[in-house]
Amino acid sequence: MIRKIEPNTRDRALPDYHLDKPREECGVVAVSGSPASAELAYLAMYALQHRGQESAGLVTVDEDGREKTYKGMGLVVDIFDDKILKEMYGTLAIGHVRYSTAGGSSLRNAQPLVVDYQDQPLALAHNGNLSNAVELRNRLSSEGAIFQTDSDSEAIVHLIARSRREDQDHKIDDALSQVVGAFSVVLCVGNTVYAARDPRGFRPLVLGRLGDAVIVTSETCALDIIGATYIRDVRPGEVLKIQDGSIEELRPLPPAEPSACLFELVYFARPDSQVWGCSVDGARRAFGRQLAHEHPADADCVLAVPDSSNSAALGFSEVSGLPFELALIRNHYVGRTFIHPTQAGRDFRVRVKYNPVRELVEGQRVVVVDDSLVRGTTSRGLVTLLRDTGAKEVHFRVASPPVRFPCYYGIDMPTREELIGSNHSVEEIRDHLEVDSLGYLSMEGMRGSVSDFGPFCDACWTGDYAAPLVDIERQKATEDS
């Protein structure tokens, strides 16, 4: 309801990094116990850039409890520079990269949230979405809390500050026990870091070590970039307290049925990460292999839609015996403000991202493997592009089932009306895409491919929401009455 005009922030459309893909909301990192904490957090944020490209922020706290904060809109590499990192000394750092699933898109909402709490800095970075955020905000407001952001994460900070529990650890526990939904959160109070995952463990959070330093972050690729060793995942419901290189397990949050997001494996996480104890690349190859079993194609070659479906396409190639081709070249020089020309009288949306290698497409019967299909707009453009380049047949294969339901746990999905899988049969979609054949991976095939892991949240395909949708239910109740 409230919009801020930020100084020095030019209005701009979000960069078109993902074409017609859902958006992850965030990546987080906490570094404790390293004199180079800011640099390590910077590198980790850079490695997590795929989890949020709208804004990034970094907070450091030095041994005397002095905090420094720097946030900006855009990419990590564009926001930070040498001079800034040099000023951010301290052995503790909290970093965050963000998309705006909840709360408007502005510097004001960029995380980490930082407040002055009893003469100490409190900084918090949150990945996930609370499903009782509105309820909490209303309650806190009526008790005199004032809000500085639109973000659901701010409620957690108020709950900590207002807890009547005496001890700091108990205050954290008290606060986290009151929030419902998805939260993988790292925060610090003065020199102490806390890291926690909600009891269902919707979003990933991993624990690593680099010498004496402890690192908590969203994906293992952020450990790899700094050469840290992966220790283990932070467990669902777990609350860790990290100080001076030691990791203490506090009392866990009340247990619930684990429910790890399966879409992380399908599309979000980097293929070089381990998520849910599982190789992301490995999972995607398994999806691709299973897809080839379920929906074989009589064709000449298999194309990936780079880069997110490379692994699945390799899996499909392996089982089908069709050669794998890198026939779509992706342009990576996509900066802050790509302009979609208007006068030129054409839709360049697909062309500015992908260009086919003519020799590999012309006269060929191609299988295109994509990881998922959301609105279908890009896929349709891609098919047109391939036909224009001379493809004889186009067979489309999707390495996951049709997405049919929105996500309330931290993924920015289109509405049900926009989800092509929600309102159309596979045959209708095939018709819309104008492809010769279309096949989706089955729900059973997907589950079976990763049966050693889980249990998973598959709400976006099935509508089975694991955590209570407090705000949604209340809103419906209000609308009904």
Add this chain to the structure above:
Amino acid sequence: MIRKIEPNTRDRALPDYHLDKPREECGVVAVSGSPASAELAYLAMYALQHRGQESAGLVTVDEDGREKTYKGMGLVVDIFDDKILKEMYGTLAIGHVRYSTAGGSSLRNAQPLVVDYQDQPLALAHNGNLSNAVELRNRLSSEGAIFQTDSDSEAIVHLIARSRREDQDHKIDDALSQVVGAFSVVLCVGNTVYAARDPRGFRPLVLGRLGDAVIVTSETCALDIIGATYIRDVRPGEVLKIQDGSIEELRPLPPAEPSACLFELVYFARPDSQVWGCSVDGARRAFGRQLAHEHPADADCVLAVPDSSNSAALGFSEVSGLPFELALIRNHYVGRTFIHPTQAGRDFRVRVKYNPVRELVEGQRVVVVDDSLVRGTTSRGLVTLLRDTGAKEVHFRVASPPVRFPCYYGIDMPTREELIGSNHSVEEIRDHLEVDSLGYLSMEGMRGSVSDFGPFCDACWTGDYAAPLVDIERQKATEDS
């Protein structure tokens, strides 16, 4: 204790607008009931620029309660542009220009403070300094309040939000009753504007009207620029509620002995303003006339140190019969970051600001009239400059008594150690300035010149502090024990 690194805020020294003068902390304005509220507030802020050149901010609220905020570091004309003002629609606007007497110098501390308070925007702009800010902050923190700025003004917002009083008006009253010290404040909750002055009325606040619109602002010059009519001063302890063009007087705050800042007349306020019901130019001329009576000089002409002592010099000229000369030319092209050359091996601090007209100085016995003397550094440089230009004698006259004590009510004074008047006799100062004679206006002379007005706070000359120095006393108690 906590410092923020702000994005896009280059480090820079404060512009050297005033040489060796105390700094006013703020100017405020609220406009209610005009479709051009943002533009009117912008012009008022521009007219109040002399009251704060470090940052400026503007908040508008439209009839549906939607708020827009824009803040920046620097001058009003450099921060705002057409595009920004056009986006800031709404019939209500709150504006603020600022120096940082309390709270660090950064965009984070720029006012108006804006929070989301029970689904309504609450914006507050404050001129003055609370003398129990630390006490309040400690209490509020222990009750779970989290602070986003270093500013003492944030305490007022928390007090409003946390008040248990039922009605909005009473909450404001409740909050303002708890703060001690100097506050001339304008704030809005949704579409309602409140304006209040502390019971002693340290800082000015005036009420005006432009058609149906009501304007509350620091000085009358801000009414003049928009062509508004001055109605009256907001009275010490008064709380006004302004809505839809109507002005309601709420219950006043508990009464105290009025104590208007006399330094506003000596130096801060613009000469074309009415402050304390008194013409600022008129007061300064009276000081200059009285000064000429108290400390006549056998000389050829009277020079003002432009522009702040022009009025006093004219008064001195009038009584002494010595011709008034504009013999010091001031360079006004002082932008954001004047560089003081280092290699060139000289002190250019005075020369970049003032250049004498040689013909008017050479071979002359000159009287230099300045409005006040704080550290004495600039004055000394000025005397050297005049001697270098050929002045035969330099007689220095100060149109106020020696400043000897710091201010806790909203003026940024040097420490006692730095105040030349605090540690040296007039003769010692004369010696230091290397002038042929030196005369300060007497305390009695100053009071007598404005005896129709007041009572005044003269703590910076006398050390008689009108409002309890809660935080200072407590700090002393702690240090002593």
Add this chain to the structure above:
Amino acid sequence: MIRKIEPNTRDRALPDYHLDKPREECGVVAVSGSPASAELAYLAMYALQHRGQESAGLVTVDEDGREKTYKGMGLVVDIFDDKILKEMYGTLAIGHVRYSTAGGSSLRNAQPLVVDYQDQPLALAHNGNLSNAVELRNRLSSEGAIFQTDSDSEAIVHLIARSRREDQDHKIDDALSQVVGAFSVVLCVGNTVYAARDPRGFRPLVLGRLGDAVIVTSETCALDIIGATYIRDVRPGEVLKIQDGSIEELRPLPPAEPSACLFELVYFARPDSQVWGCSVDGARRAFGRQLAHEHPADADCVLAVPDSSNSAALGFSEVSGLPFELALIRNHYVGRTFIHPTQAGRDFRVRVKYNPVRELVEGQRVVVVDDSLVRGTTSRGLVTLLRDTGAKEVHFRVASPPVRFPCYYGIDMPTREELIGSNHSVEEIRDHLEVDSLGYLSMEGMRGSVSDFGPFCDACWTGDYAAPLVDIERQKATEDS
């Protein structure tokens, strides 16, 4: 005909520093023989800021002939900072502040012009306007010269580079002998500085010394700020060669009748400067005294329109015996982009610049002294403002004759159609301004006041153009045929 869009240069209106005044085009400075040359030139440019506020540029050359250039749009203090100045080492510096009388307004046209000329840097800064620039440009183009700017000054550089004379000094002489019109120019070739004035000497240029360093600049105030000693004016037609602290007089340009711009004394130059060997403040006071003789007024006081007419008003006060009042307070916080509100439904053009001190105006019969009257728009607004503030009578006095003709020698005047003095009688102007009386200084009165100096160019009042208007004549010839 050609417009450049410059990177990082936001479109903006010119700052409204002068209300309805002609604009000087430039100020120049050359420093030779100081290790702090960049800093000294920076200070000089800052002192010359009144001569051009659109762009500024600085070039340094070190002892190995390495050149560094930095230019920007806006004020000197906003363009340069410590870091930039530190990088600009070298004992030679050429600086320039600019308005765009000839050539569009853009960074591309900012001076000094810098080119690579026979493996040496050649940098040139020019004050004045060439009256055969088009002719030269056409000739040079037809010979294969390519132009990078729209500026008339670029022709001089090409003429130097193309001269068939063998020796560097002769090439300079050759080039300057071919240009007609107004030029006070400083340039360097490698480590050698040349300074020259056109034979009529339209624009000022002075020579000074600071230790071993030689400084050539537009006004003495630029010598004062760095503590340099004024030696003498560069003479009309003189060409100086400056190297290693020595000043050599080269063969002068062919002689012509000197014709120093009288408007420099009326309005342009700073009152603390010596121009044409004459104190600017002194000249203006003489104009004001003479004006009081020619057009006395039965009134209560004399007001200056600050700051440019302060001196004249003091002169008027002296002769008339009417008290001098600083009754108009000028707002100096005019930055890069003052916004003239549109929705607020009024003209704030005068109010944002001046605010009257009510007590000094109300019920008074005031004499307003202005230095010159060009379009009359601001003066009219000012009169309205004074009447609104309660002035009983307004008597307007102008300390120079009616401006009736455009300038082709370096002043940006309105067209003849816009010049109110060109098309209207004094009585019509009085009527238009709605003043009780109006008086202009007579041509004879003006000349008589400065009869010890000159001869002067008074073309803007008389239409007697001293230097041939080559391009204008040719254009007329073309239009006629």
Add this chain to the structure above:
Amino acid sequence: MIRKIEPNTRDRALPDYHLDKPREECGVVAVSGSPASAELAYLAMYALQHRGQESAGLVTVDEDGREKTYKGMGLVVDIFDDKILKEMYGTLAIGHVRYSTAGGSSLRNAQPLVVDYQDQPLALAHNGNLSNAVELRNRLSSEGAIFQTDSDSEAIVHLIARSRREDQDHKIDDALSQVVGAFSVVLCVGNTVYAARDPRGFRPLVLGRLGDAVIVTSETCALDIIGATYIRDVRPGEVLKIQDGSIEELRPLPPAEPSACLFELVYFARPDSQVWGCSVDGARRAFGRQLAHEHPADADCVLAVPDSSNSAALGFSEVSGLPFELALIRNHYVGRTFIHPTQAGRDFRVRVKYNPVRELVEGQRVVVVDDSLVRGTTSRGLVTLLRDTGAKEVHFRVASPPVRFPCYYGIDMPTREELIGSNHSVEEIRDHLEVDSLGYLSMEGMRGSVSDFGPFCDACWTGDYAAPLVDIERQKATEDS
């Protein structure tokens, strides 16, 4: 010798887009005859971004000959925005992306070069390097030409302007006949476009059509992005004149033995482009296949160093029968100023670019295929990374011969001292890289793979320079004497 400090250009290291690869200097585009010329050129520049990421510039000319220019440092998408493109109307556009092989790195040297030439705009964009640039510059300087940039391309502009030939076409011919070396150039004089390739045709230049518009650009991928049809290559020595949609072949330049750069196929050009009439992807696969024949490896899989060696690795996989794996994940979020951490005490240079997929590397014997090896620094880091990830054996294969000589025709190679292939045997390099085996593609193998195309310049491998190295020879002569 001369360095410019540019306003608003922050110092920064070049982005680390390519790790240890030679740098192409430029990409060019000209669009003639489209009302959307700026947008089409923008898209083409975006598609050519891999050919130069340091600066980009765009010039448009409308039907009345009015020119607009916009240039900036950085990526195309960061420099241009909607507002800028909208202001750049006109049916003709010339665009350029640039690295600085000749001339310093600054906005001043950004192309297109634009000058005012006989009252018409002349704009020129050049890909390649002139080998007699110094000679030309010296001659032109001595004749009175003044240079505004350090770029060798400026000589061409002067030669055109100074040509004594009467007709415009002959002037172009005259100018291009005097330059030696590599030039693929597009330029306009007013509304006419000229496009030319040097007689040896070192750099690519292709001709395309989109409706009535004619497009000349560096690679076919720039035609693809706008949906234009590829017509043919501009031939070596050919000069085309393009106006109103018609293409006229002017007299060709004096013939020479064609000598197309083979490194374009090895590394520079995009795999989806046709260069020298040859599919770039196809050529690289052929190199990879031949490499597998020449240097087979007993291993488990083949890894590409993404993205430039993907095609070669697929070719290697095809012949060797080893599975192709995308086991190195490349981070593409590399913006303007990636910071290489210093305190963290490690070299992150390779890690910030690539992260291995552990499952695909651990315990495996891997073949790494890279397209070329220049300094070897990155390759060594990559090998270490693979070993750290658990690779059992690492076999390195390079799909081109050892680079041993610098390029003087438009590629930024390290010096001979830095070229690892210049000073070391293959065995020494194997040792340095610490790999189990190392194999380079043979010169014969490379030539044989593309025997249907050419003849090629292979100077960087063989030292056989096709065009006279005029400046280099003269420099040597001077040094010897």
